[in-house]
Amino acid sequence: MSRRPNISTSMLAAVAAAAWLSIVELPDLWRSPVWGMGLLVGMSFIYAGVVAWRGHPHNRVGPLMVALGVAWIPQQFKFALGEQHGALDLLDLGVGLWAGVACHLFLAFPTGRLDGLPARIVVGIAYAESLCIPGASVFAELWPEEPWHTIVTFVDRTSWGLIIAEGVAVIGLAAVRWLEGTAAQRRAVTPVVAASMVATMAFMADRVLNVCDIVALGFPADSLFGAFVGVPIAYLGSMMRGRIDRGRVADLVVRLRGRRQRDGLESALAATLKDPTLKVAYWMADQGRYVDADGNPVTLPPPQGSGRVMTRVDQGEARLAVLLHDAALLEQPLLVDAACAAAALALENERLTADLRARVRQLAASRARMLQWGEAERRRIERDLHDGVQQRLLSVAMTLGLAEATTDPARAGALVGEAKYAVLGALDDLRAVSHGIHPPVLTERGLPGAVKELAAVAPVPVECVIEMAGPLPQAVESAAYYIVNEGLANVTKHAGASRAWVRLARGTGRFVVEIGDDGRGGADPDLGSGLEGLNHRAEANGGRLTLVSPPGRGTVIMVELPCE
Amino acid sequence: MRVAICEDSALFREGMTRLLAEAGYQVVTAVDDAEKLLASVAANPPDVAILDIRLPPTHTDEGLRAALTLRRRHPEVGVLVLSQYVRVSYAVELLEGGVEGIGYLLKDRVSDLAEFAAAIRRVGSGGSALDPVVVERLVSRHSQPDDPLSRLTGRERDVLRLMAEGRTNLAISERLAIAERTVEKHCTSIFGKLGLTAGPHDHRRVLAVLRYLNA
Known part of the structure; x- marks a missing residue:
């Protein structure tokens, strides 16, 4: 925590000291606002470059900004020394290099990489131009004789056109890149990209006016420098905004406390x-x-x-x-x-x-479903008793009454036989009703026996694996029974299986019912009402159903029921 | 023939005692729980013990367990289990120790005295009596079109069902009103079609048929 601010601070101090030194020790160089502007350009690029480099060590934007600041030095000296220095100075050779670095920086922002061949070509040409165009003037003075003079003069004269073409290419590429970005990317890069474009345009304007010698419309050098200072300032501003964004997180904490x-x-x-x-x-x-x-x-x-x-x-x-x-x-x-x-x-x-x-x-x-279900069930039982057992017993009473009244023993015997069949029918009805209320096999043999019975009557061979000891709570037992019942019914109806299995296992706090088969698989809980019913039954008992049914590889339904 | 009855419902117990006496059986004991039956059988073994599945104290499967105990302890005593419901799995359990002297019928069957008396006689003389409902459930498991059972003719299926119920060829022939020789031919044909090897007159053919149905 303590390292970063210290280094940042010392860097800041170093830059401030350099500024102070420049102003105090070299007062005679303080000639014009242009010189001061130039100093500001170099310093701000160095400052922003160091900040960027430290913030993102693997991104070349920082080094490029620092490089631009360094490349600015010959330019600054030229301004400082101005007309003081003589006809020829080797410093002039590197005086334009900063422009190449600036092109590189503008096109590499924000990733630090040059994406695509066009960008690389434009940057390559920019470096060549930035070295050759000022170099041409130097050569012109070194070798005044022909043919050098003509060539150099030609380059010097036509350079503005090259620079315009180059500037347009840089602006175009940067614009395309900006347009391709997402909304958030744009939000992040817009200040720097805009400042870069302004700076490029200002540079183009300066060159054109300079070469054309339209003094009347003279483009002030401090405006050009001001445009360039905008780039590092925009960069630093964007970083500040990032910090402000993170500051919103602090607001979030406060806001969450008052959340209603x-x-x-x-x-x-x-x-x-x-x-x-x-x-x-x-x-x-x-x-x-x-x-x-x-x-x-x-x-x-x-x-x-x-x-x-x-x-x-x-x-x-x-x-x-x-x-x-x-x-x-x-x-x-x-x-x-x-x-x-x-x-x-x-x-x-x-x-x-x-x-x-x-x-x-x-x-x-599930409570609503259970209530509904219970209500429907009671109605069904009432109807079954009314339509079945009661009617049959009534008919028995009637038939026996007839037998009692008749004087023909043969007819009486036949009527008694009829009454007997009606009673047997009533017994069948009662069996069906009580099976619907609670499966008798569950009463007699508990869940293992009941599941074995379901397995015994299933049309496919069913293997029962029962890993449980001791009795289960009745609700769990009933739920598990109906789950196995419906599960095996699904196997019979839909799976096309040659064998199936049922596994009952008691774990800590839960009871697991698993029904598997080797059938066609591909069961979809949204399509089959059987599976939906199973799911509802599991949910009504606080359980959870898991379905594994890859097409062609069988189906396994696992229901976990809570069970203490 | 000497019969012991174990049934907790007094109404049914008394009714059956009357019924069996009517049919010419000697009811040696009529008790209301399994322990008493086991004690009685040990002291004075009957030819057949008739017992309910739901018996005190828990009214769950005491009768079924007592039946299995009797089979183990007194293989010479026929055991006829009666119940309000019949279950395939109970039948399988009861028949695991063999088909000799075992019966498992719905209580409703007491309404046909002749049939019921015949079933008791079969069980008492080492045969078996399996409820038609159980047989029907076993047969209906073989409903897929590619099952060998589907190759049986309608009459052969009738014979198969009656055979599984434990009936003799004579009984089957009487029931279906056909000659005993015809029943024998049907049996041979059934065993051929199902690929079973037990001889048609063998007592074990019931076991073979049931094993086939339950497979």
């Missing part, structure tokens, strides 16, 4: 990350899915192509939530991280609340 409404966390995060579309989905480990703050299931966007991105928020090893946000936020991973870290506690809190809401919702739904 249900969606408060989501809107606080949306405001902090400046993405109004941001959504938070909480992880429900025991359901294996994400839900929103109200406990409703959330569908996650596909990993590619939707423009929406998921960022997972974990607490230690445990999954906490995901933020569903605009892809643009990926440009600010540090900000997202900081916001998530600040909101982690609130997220965990909200997750538990969402979990609770989801459970309440599920319970309410």
Whole structure:
């Protein structure tokens, strides 16, 4: 924590000292505002370059800015010495190099790399021009004789055209690159790119006016330098904005403390990350899915192509939530991280609340279903008794009455026989009714025996693996029985299996029912009402259903029921 | 023939005692729980012990367990299990120790005295009596079109069902109103089609048929 500010501070001090030294020790060089502007250009590029280099050691933008600051030196000396120095100075050879470096910097920003051949060619030409054009003047003075003089004069005369072409190319490439970026990328680079374009245009204007010798319209050199100072200032400004963004995270913490409404966390995060579309989905480990703050299931966007991105928020090893946000936020991973870290506690809190809401919702739904089901069941039993048993017994009474009244013994015997069959029919009806209320086999033999009976009557061979000792709570036993019953019915109806198995196992706090087959697989819980019924039964008992059904490779249904 | 009855419902117990006396059986004991039956059988073995599945104290499967105990302890005593419901898995369990002297019928069957008396006689003389409902459930497991059972003719299926119930060829022939020789021919044909080897007159043919159906 303590290293970085110290080094930054010392660097700042060094630059300040250099400025002070320049002003105090070289007062005689202080000739014009242009000189001061030039000093400012060099210093600000060095300063911003060092800041950038330290901030992003692997990005060439920093070194390039420093290089520009260094390349500025001959230019600055030329201004400082001005007309004092003689006709020839080797310093003139490097006096234009800064322009090449500037081109390189503008096109390499913000990644530090030159992407694509056009950019490389333009930068290569810029370096060549920046060395050759001032060099031409030097050569012209070294070798005044022909043919050098003509050539050099020609280069000197035509250089403005080259510079214009080069400047247009730089602006064009930078603009294309800007347009290709995402919204967030643009937001980040716009100040620097705009300043670069202004500086390039100012340089082009300066060259044109200079070469054309239109003194009347003379482009003041301090304006040109002012335009160039804009680039490092824009860079530093963007960095400041990044810090301000992160400062919003501090506001987030304050905002979370005063949070009242249900969606408060989501809107606080949306405001902090400046993405109004941001959504938070909480992880429900025991359901294996994400839900929103109200406990409703959330569908996650596909990993590619939707423009929406998921960022997972974990607490230690445990999954906490995901933020569903605009892809643009990926440009600010540090900000997202900081916001998530600040909101982690609130997220965990909200997750538990969402979990609770989801459970309440599920319970309410399954309670409503159970009530409905119970009601329908009672009606069915009443109807069965009324239409079946009662009618049959009535007919028995009638038939026996007839037998009693008749005087013909043969007819009486026949009537008694008829009554006997009616009674047997009533017994059958009663058996069906009581089987519907509670499977008698469950009463007689418990779950293992009942499952064995289901296996024994199933049309496919069913292997039973029963890993349980001691009796189960009756509710769990009934639920497990019906799950196996419906599961095996599904196997018979849909799987086309040659064999199946049922596994019952008791674990800590849970009871596992597994029904598997070697059939055609590909079962879809959304299509089959059998699976839906199973799922509802599992949920009604506080359990969870897992379905594994790859096409052609059988189906395994596993239901975990809570069981103390 | 001497019969012991174990049934916790007094109404049914008394009714059956009357019924069996009517049919000419000697009811040596009529008790209401399995322990008493086991003690009684040990002291005075009957030819057949008739017992319910749900018996005190828990009214779950005491009768079934007592039946298995009897089979183990007194193989010479026929055991006829009666119940309000019949289960394939119980039948399988009861028949695991062999088909000699074992019966498993729905309580409803007492309404046909002749049939019921015949079943008791079969069980008492080392044969078997399996409820038609159980047989039907076993047969219906073989409903796929490629099952060898589908190659049987309608009449052969009738014979197969009656055979599985434990009936003799004579009984089958009477039931279906065909000659005993015809029943024998049907049996040979059935065993051929299902690839079973037990001889048609063998007592073990019931076992062979049931094993086939339960496979």
